Amino acid sequence: MSERLTDAEIEAIEQRAQKATPAPWEIGGTGDDAFSVWTRGPLSSQDRHLFDSAKRFNVDDEEEQRANIVFAAHAREDVPALVRDLKEAREALRKYGDHYRGCQAHDGLLPCTCGLRRVLGLEP
Numbered sequence: 001m002s003e004r005l006t007d008a009e010i011e012a013i014e015q016r017a018q019k020a021t022p023a024p025w026e027i028g029g030t031g032d033d034a035f036s037v038w039t040r041g042p043l044s045s046q047d048r049h050l051f052d053s054a055k056r057f058n059v060d061d062e063e064e065q066r067a068n069i070v071f072a073a074h075a076r077e078d079v080p081a082l083v084r085d086l087k088e089a090r091e092a093l094r095k096y097g098d099h100y101r102g103c104q105a106h107d108g109l110l111p112c113t114c115g116l117r118r119v120l121g122l123e124p
Helices: 009-017 060-101
Strands: 026-031 033-039 047-053
Touching: 009 026, 026 060, 033 060
Parallel strands: none
Antiparallel strands: 026 033, 033 047
């Protein structure tokens, strides 16, 4: 990946997320210092074990191993949310970028009436 994600890289990330097993993913202990990630089906017979940490992370520290598996499990919902927010932010920049550069209100001396500061989350 480049230093700044290209639109193509964002699309590739989004496609990988869309192909993964649907959320939510849940975390459970399997004993022997291992943690598993699984998803529940409508019936218990449809529960799906996705993967487990066992020693595959090559981490001896149980707390760090659990942190790794929690991160992996949450990525299923976090990645699509981050991609969505990034796309919205880029669209706002495309939409308002030229306006912002030409708007005297954005030098901080005049009140903003165009709504850009609100869109960017800079004011309520």
